[in-house]
Amino acid sequence: MTGAHFLKGKTMVRTFFSIRLLACLVFLGNGWDESASGQDQKFRERFAISSDRETLLRELIPGTEGYFLYHSLHYQNTGRIAESRKFIEDWQSKLGQSQSLDRMWTRQSIFEYTTNPEGSRDYLLKHFGIQIDHPTPQRDEAARLASTLSPSVVDWEALVRSSLQIPRRLSSIEDSALGDAYPMVQSK
Structure with missing residues (x-):
């Protein structure tokens, strides 16, 4: 069984919630852009508490890092993962790599885990340099110790x-x- 295909009911809800929580922690745990200006900070606060983020997103200048960041973040938070991926891909092609873009790719891979577990796993292993090619322990190894x-x-x-x-x-x-x-x- 791969992915979340075997999850049902409350387990699936808990797993999805856990994935969203992990994605939020990745974003917040790595810190937001500490070099943000006062204007950026005000927008960030308004975005965080807004009940109508769609309207708020119209204030952003298309093609800027903030535009891509907040749109992809909003789409991830509202479960529109495919739309988020499109914004992140456009962001990367138009502006190139950045720390914020790396964070959004990490979040995206976590959100996509339920639909693409192997792709998410491969991205996370590569991005964080995790190696899992160690040999599996022998069943009777503990008996020899x-x-x-x-x-x-x-x-x-x-x-x-x-x-x-x-x-x-x-x-x-x-x-x-x-x-x-x-x-x-x-x-x-």
Whole structure:
């Protein structure tokens, strides 16, 4: 089974909500453009609290980064993922790469996960440099590992004596063990 085809009912709703939440965190967690001017900040605040973002989007100058950013963000937030992809592709072809564009591509890939899980996964693996080509662990690998430690390895006095082998190196002994080390030092 690939993707979300096996999800039904509440599980599908929770998964979609989780994907949207993750996409929002990616956008907000990476920070918005810190170099934004006061005018940009005012628009950002109005956009965040607006009940009619469609009207607000008409204020933006077509072809600018803000135009593409807010349109694609609005389409993602309203579930119009295909329209968002078109804006992001136009943005990339007209203005080239930018940090904001990278963030929107990441969000887009997360939103598209339910319809294109392999494409989303491939994008995220490549974008974040995640390598998952490590060998799978063997089923019986845990059976070959030790489940207990030898008493000589964890013997408190043996550990203190070993530390005292270095001449005048009480600094290698934790302060809480100095009381145990003192009688051993006296006997030397």
